[in-house]
Amino acid sequence: MTQAPLTRGYHHGDLPNALKRAALDVIDEKGLGGFSLREVARRAGVSHAAPAHHFGDAAGLLTSLAVDALGRMRTAMAEAAEAEPDPVDRLAAVGRAYVRVSREHPGHCQVVFRTDLVDTENPDLVAAGLATFEVVRGVVADLAEEMNPALDIDTATRLCWSTMQGVVEIEQKMRLHARHSGTGLSDTDGTITDFTRMLVEGLRAR
Amino acid sequence: MTQAPLTRGYHHGDLPNALKRAALDVIDEKGLGGFSLREVARRAGVSHAAPAHHFGDAAGLLTSLAVDALGRMRTAMAEAAEAEPDPVDRLAAVGRAYVRVSREHPGHCQVVFRTDLVDTENPDLVAAGLATFEVVRGVVADLAEEMNPALDIDTATRLCWSTMQGVVEIEQKMRLHARHSGTGLSDTDGTITDFTRMLVEGLRAR
DNA sequence: ATTGCCAACTTGACACTGCCAACTTGACAA
DNA sequence: TTGTCAAGTTGGCAGTGTCAAGTTGGCAAT
Numbered sequence: 001m002t003q004a005p006l007t008r009g010y011h012h013g014d015l016p017n018a019l020k021r022a023a024l025d026v027i028d029e030k031g032l033g034g035f036s037l038r039e040v041a042r043r044a045g046v047s048h049a050a051p052a053h054h055f056g057d058a059a060g061l062l063t064s065l066a067v068d069a070l071g072r073m074r075t076a077m078a079e080a081a082e083a084e085p086d087p088v089d090r091l092a093a094v095g096r097a098y099v100r101v102s103r104e105h106p107g108h109c110q111v112v113f114r115t116d117l118v119d120t121e122n123p124d125l126v127a128a129g130l131a132t133f134e135v136v137r138g139v140v141a142d143l144a145e146e147m148n149p150a151l152d153i154d155t156a157t158r159l160c161w162s163t164m165q166g167v168v169e170i171e172q173k174m175r176l177h178a179r180h181s182g183t184g185l186s187d188t189d190g191t192i193t194d195f196t197r198m199l200v201e202g203l204r205a206r
Numbered sequence: 207m208t209q210a211p212l213t214r215g216y217h218h219g220d221l222p223n224a225l226k227r228a229a230l231d232v233i234d235e236k237g238l239g240g241f242s243l244r245e246v247a248r249r250a251g252v253s254h255a256a257p258a259h260h261f262g263d264a265a266g267l268l269t270s271l272a273v274d275a276l277g278r279m280r281t282a283m284a285e286a287a288e289a290e291p292d293p294v295d296r297l298a299a300v301g302r303a304y305v306r307v308s309r310e311h312p313g314h315c316q317v318v319f320r321t322d323l324v325d326t327e328n329p330d331l332v333a334a335g336l337a338t339f340e341v342v343r344g345v346v347a348d349l350a351e352e353m354n355p356a357l358d359i360d361t362a363t364r365l366c367w368s369t370m371q372g373v374v375e376i377e378q379k380m381r382l383h384a385r386h387s388g389t390g391l392s393d394t395d396g397t398i399t400d401f402t403r404m405l406v407e408g409l410r411a412r
Numbered sequence: 413a414t415t416g417c418c419a420a421c422t423t424g425a426c427a428c429t430g431c432c433a434a435c436t437t438g439a440c441a442a
Numbered sequence: 443t444t445g446t447c448a449a450g451t452t453g454g455c456a457g458t459g460t461c462a463a464g465t466t467g468g469c470a471a472t
Contacts, residue, residue, distance in 0.1 A: 163369045201409075
């Protein structure tokens, strides 16, 4: 009674997914800096050169992980958006979801923006980026429709995503800053909500 | 007529600074991914283990570079702020200066946020971060005094810095997005100015 | 002037990395 | 049974960071 092959009857069963899972384990455990093809192969119980047969090189595997991370972001934001009827609250909720996912899986989400580690021209990655952008854009568009029909939605969407990503990027540094400067650091969710209120005021038609 | 020793009469003259300059050359040339202690040592004309005597390890050298990068940002923003009398224009100018420096020296500025590569507890780095934050904070404070004295200045400063950094981070990805989605991408300076206008509206007292 | 000392630097090694070429294994089809 | 080809292994190369031990050169005190 051997393990039933998942896709076809080849050696491992489903090595690509096993490698991706192993890679996520490594990254969750030791951060993106601790990632290495050989370590991943070791955890998956295969030889050090096996990953190359499925992902080409390290960038190939990481690109695949980046696609998954964008999916994670997209799903979380879409769910958060769905749960909030009010457009303003919805934008805040989407922002909180983005930051929450990025904080819960820091290494995984960092891959998305490590343009030195992934193949930025990969069609799947580009498509995932577009799809994720579209979720944010939808929320911004709803907001604009209600508050400011003349708003440049693409620019506003970029503003929102930039701010969300900036918050993630700066969060740790700010935590350090708060500790050393003595100023209190409000919880990030509260900050996101404050930010959203400020941004929404800015997006409002004058 | 040997080169006059700068600090004291030891072997090289001023190896630490020579190493930092070499490191900047490498990073400017090949990006942060191309950085390696041995390559830096090679360019400085010393043995591969020489850097360790001055910086301990790779993180030590990169931390030192991060401090310099923060100084670069700080100087550029302070100069930009000084040249603009109007508080709103000043914030926009500071934002443009931040993004300009980050774009002119991408590798150098990326080091600042690569918490996996630097020693985030290093006192010089913390101090440099605080000093740079203070520049942004000053601009925001001026704006608040004029437009909304009740504003939480620390939070607003974090919002501004997060947005600036997010713009830098997202810029390349957005460029890709614009190319693949067919939407036009306005020049970044224009985007910054747009963002500032939106933010300022948001910071205004209601 | 000789001595001793110590920071600055070199040398050599170890374990690790990504990647490549050549090889073996296993499944499936003719 | 045989052929074929993807899947996975083995071994090697060049490169990396870091450590231990050795070397060099200047300076201060004897």
